[in-house]
Amino acid sequence: MTDKTKTSLLPKGYKSFLHAIKQRIHESRIRSYHAVNKELIDLYWNIGREIAERQEREGWGKSVVERLSHDLSEEFSGTTGFSSPNLWFMRQMYLEYREFPNLLQLVREIPWGQNIAIMTKAKDVHEREYYLRMTAEMGWSRVDKLPKPEELEKQIMQELEGVSD
Numbered sequence: 001m002t003d004k005t006k007t008s009l010l011p012k013g014y015k016s017f018l019h020a021i022k023q024r025i026h027e028s029r030i031r032s033y034h035a036v037n038k039e040l041i042d043l044y045w046n047i048g049r050e051i052a053e054r055q056e057r058e059g060w061g062k063s064v065v066e067r068l069s070h071d072l073s074e075e076f077s078g079t080t081g082f083s084s085p086n087l088w089f090m091r092q093m094y095l096e097y098r099e100f101p102n103l104l105q106l107v108r109e110i111p112w113g114q115n116i117a118i119m120t121k122a123k124d125v126h127e128r129e130y131y132l133r134m135t136a137e138m139g140w141s142r143v144d145k146l147p148k149p150e151e152l153e154k155q156i157m158q159e160l161e162g163v164s165d
């Protein structure tokens with residue numbers, strides 16, 4: 001039996017039914033991904049906060065964070081995310097955004113790798129907000145390839161000037 005014969009034996013409305021089911025599956029996967037990402041960012045925020053607070057209160061240093069990385073990686077073998085550099089990024093995220101709850105909300109909306117790229121490449125809080133917002137709203141995935149906000153503004157103004165001619 002050919003595919004065409006198989007298709008002709010399907011009941012009326014099957015194709016639209018199949019399309020609707022596929023669409024719901026895709027949408028559910030996206031919602032699940034966002035929920036898991038938010039939980040992961042919240043976990044990383046809390047780990048970063050606890051590391052920063054213990055460093056301040058108890059004088060924890062580099063060796064304690066390295067040991068924490070080792071112990072967590074051993075306990076959760078097969079799980080990535082608990083390397084020493086990643087634990088330091090968790091701490092940095094907490095320190096960078098603790099006074100900016102509006103930015104923290106945006107941080108929770110984008111993947112961890114994007115957050116690291118933004119923290120390491122955008123040093124100014126306004127520039128970070130711009131990239132966080134654009135990544136969340138527009139789905140930007142390559143922050144390192146994006147124009148700086150002032151360059152983008154210049155491009156937009158040039159385009160607007162060209163339109164008004």
